[in-house]
Amino acid sequence: MPPLRFEDIARAARHIRGAVRHTPCRKSFQLSAITGAEVFVKLEQSHYTGSFKERGARYALSQIAKKHADNPKFKGVIAASAGNHALALSWHGPQLSLPITVVMPTLAPLAKVGRCRQLGANVIVHGAHILEAYQHSQTPEFEGWEYLNGFDHPDIIAGAGTLGLEVDEQVEDIDFCIVPVGGAGLIAGVALALSTVRPSCQVLGVEPERCASFQAALLAGTPVDTPTRPTLADGLAVPKVGANAFEVAKDIVKDTVSVNERQIAIAMLRLIETEKMVIEGGGAVGLAAVLPGGPLHERVQGKRIVLPLCGGNIDTTVLGRVLERGLAADGRIVKFVATISDRPGGIAGLSAVIAANGASIRDIYHERAWTHTAIDLVRIKCVIETTSEAHANQVHLALSKEIGVHAVQWNAAD
Incomplete structure (x- = not known):
C-alpha cells in the first residue's frame, strides 16, 4: 500500500x-x-x-x-x-x-x-x-x-x-x-x-x-x-x-x-x-x-x-x-587591484576614470610594504559599485586603457 x-x-x-x-x-x-x-x-x-x-x-x-x-x-x-x-x-x-x-x-x-x-x-x-x-x-x-x-x-x-x-x-x-x-x-x-x-x-x-x-x-x-x-x-x-x-x-x-x-x-x-x-x-x-x-x-x-x-x-x-x-x-560590486603611481595625483587619476564612467568607489586600500615593484608605485585594492555586469566591463576597459591592462587585475583574489 x-x-x-x-x-x-x-x-x-x-x-x-x-x-x-x-x-x-x-x-x-x-x-x-x-x-x-x-x-x-x-x-x-x-x-x-x-x-x-x-x-x-x-x-x-x-x-x-x-x-x-x-x-x-x-x-x-x-x-x-x-x-x-x-x-x-x-x-x-x-x-x-x-x-x-x-x-x-x-x-x-x-x-x-x-x-x-x-x-x-x-x-x-x-x-x-x-x-x-x-x-x-x-x-x-x-x-x-x-x-x-x-x-x-x-x-x-x-x-x-x-x-x-x-x-x-x-x-x-x-x-x-x-x-x-x-x-x-x-x-x-x-x-x-x-x-x-x-x-x-x-x-x-x-x-x-x-x-x-x-x-x-x-x-x-x-x-x-x-x-x-x-x-x-x-x-x-x-x-x-x-x-x-x-x-x-x-x-x-x-x-x-x-x-x-x-x-x-x-x-x-x-x-x-x-x-x-x-x-x-x-x-x-x-x-x-x-x-x-x-x-x-x-x-x-x-x-x-x-x-x-x-x-x-x-x-x-x-x-x-x-x-x-x-x-x-x-556584477554590481566589483573588486580589482591596480598598480599606480605613488606620487601626488596617482589616486586622483584612478578616481577620475572611475567617476567618468559612472561607477562609485566603495572601498579603497593602499598596499606599500608588500609591493615588489618600483619604489614610486603603490598597489591599490579597490571595490567599486556599478549598475550591471556590462557597466562593470565598461569600467574595466576604461581602467585598462588609462592605467595599462597588465596593471589592472579584475576581481582579483587577495
Whole structure:
C-alpha cells in the first residue's frame, strides 16, 4: 500500500482550513519579464511562522491529538529541527493543547531558538548538526513523547500537498510548478496533488548542487546518504531524502535540477528588488532555476509557471551577507587591484576614470610594504559599485586603457 494517497491530501485540506493561512498566488510582471515565462509566485512566507511547514505540522498534530486523546502515557510531541519545522510545531502545538519539545542543533539561528521558546515550546539545544539533535531526541529520557519527522511523516506530506490544491484553485492552465527539494516531503505532496487534479501540469524539482540528495536517490533507486556542503539554501540541506516522500515522488516528479550558490544569491536579490520580499535561500531556488543562465531558463520560455516561495526565515546578519554576495555575483560590486603611481595625483587619476564612467568607489586600500615593484608605485585594492555586469566591463576597459591592462587585475583574489 502506498504511504500516501490523494484522499489523504484532501482530508488534510479539510482539517487545516481556518487554522492555516490560505496564501496568495499572484502574477509577477517583473519576474515574468526577466525570465521570459509567465511567473506566478505562491507566497508561503506569509504564514504566521514564515514557511509552508505549518501545513504539515497542523495536520499531523491534529491527528496525534486525536490518537492520544485517552492515552495517559502520552507526554507530547518531540522533533529535531534547526528552524521552520520547529517554529511550526511551536505555534500549532499549544493551539491543540499538545506539549511540544524541539531539539535544535547549536547551528540553529538564535532568533529561531528564541522564537520557539516565545511560542511555548520546550527547546533543547543539543548537537553540532541535525543528526546529533535527532539522536538526542531518541534517548530514553523522552519515552512517552511521539517523534514527528519534519518531511517524511505521511501526515506531514499530506499537509504539504495542500499547497498543490491551492495552486490548482488559483492559477489556470499551469505548465510547470517548480518546487524546492530538501527532504522531498513538499515536492511529494505537491506532485501527488497536482498530478491528480491537474495532470497537464508538470512538477519539477530544484535542489542546491551542494546537497542534491533527491537526484542521488533517483540514480540509486532508493534514498542514499549524500555528501553535503554548506549552502545558502540551508533549509534544503538534507543529506538523505525521506523514504515515504521518495516513494510518492519518484514516478510523478518529471525532472529535478540543481542550482549553484551564485544562482541562489542572485535569485534572493531579485526577489528583494522586484517583489520587495525577503525569501530564504531554500525558498528562492525555484526562481534561481528559471532566471537567465539557470538550468530551466530555456525550458520555461513562454510557459505559465508557479514558484512556491517556501519560506522567509533568514537572520538579518545572514541577509546582509547574502545581499553582498548577490550584488557581487550580479556584477554590481566589483573588486580589482591596480598598480599606480605613488606620487601626488596617482589616486586622483584612478578616481577620475572611475567617476567618468559612472561607477562609485566603495572601498579603497593602499598596499606599500608588500609591493615588489618600483619604489614610486603603490598597489591599490579597490571595490567599486556599478549598475550591471556590462557597466562593470565598461569600467574595466576604461581602467585598462588609462592605467595599462597588465596593471589592472579584475576581481582579483587577495
